[in-house]
Amino acid sequence: MVAQGFSVDLNKPLVFQVGNLGETYEEWVHQPIVTKKGPRFFHSDFWEFLTLTVWWAVPVIWLPVSVWCISMSVNRGLSLPEIVPLIALGIFIWTLIEYTLHRFLFHIKTKSYWGNTAHYLIHGCHHKHPMDHLRLVFPPAATAVLCFPFWNLVKLFTTPSVTPALFGGGMLGYVMYDVTHYYLHHAHPTRAVTKNLKKYHLSHHFRIHDKGFGVTSSLWDILTR
Structure with a gap:
């Protein structure tokens, strides 16, 4: 893809190249290269x-x-009957965070050099190389950094006893999301539910990239139509 010469x-290493694509970056990044090796x-x-x-680093960590x-x-x-709804609420809140x-x-x-570069690192690389099995789940170092603001946000609105359970539920939702995401790209589902979920997500990659943003659920896509 040629842009501005x-x-x-x-x-060659891609990260510091893609910024030079300028306005054509959007088109380039949504022309996938389907190989397992990234x-x-x-x-x-x-x-x-x-x-x-x-992928297994996510649940292990x-x-x-x-x-x-x-x-x-x-x-x-907190008692078990108090904690279970908080875990469920944390998972539910994660689905909204995931979608958002x-x-x-x-x-x-994006179209600026650094905008394109940052976008490629965050998510563009996944659309360009959707089957790259070593860049499909979120790197643990990046997740660890993001945990601090999310923890403090939960802490701001809840009590000291509620905060850990609600955050733990959200973390459980995140693990479910990343493992599901890997599964949808690399597994061969046999059940109707997972088959439909895989079809829904791969449609986002290979047909209409500006729709179907939910990975573990299409709930928020439906509610925001």
Whole structure:
């Protein structure tokens, strides 16, 4: 793809190239390259390593965090009948966060150098290389950074005993989201529910990229039509 005299070289690290596409970045990034092996992002081996994540790292790292948070609410005096609705509410709130981030941040339209570069790192790379199995789930380092503002936001509106259970439920929702996302790209569902969910999500990638933003559920897509 050539723009303003510039063409992306897929054999070289991509992150600092894509910004040069300018206004044509939007078109370029939504022309998928369907291979399991993804491109190189950075010259630096260290930064390259931080972009690569096996799918099972998500439940291995974040399920214990979710359980630990929920146990904090138990230690602060909440009973099981009080905690279960908070976990369910946390999962429900996550579905809204998932939808909102995907629709309004991950699909923001950019044309500046740094705007294109940031968008490619956050989500554009996933649309350009949708089957890249090592860049499909969110890197743990980035998730850890985002945990702090989300924790403080929950803390702002809830009591000290409620905060951990509600946050733990949201973290559980996140784990379900990322594992489901990987499953929809790389598994072969046999049940009607998961077949339809896979069809719905792949339609977002390969047919209409400005619709179908829900991954674990189409609820918010339906409510916001």
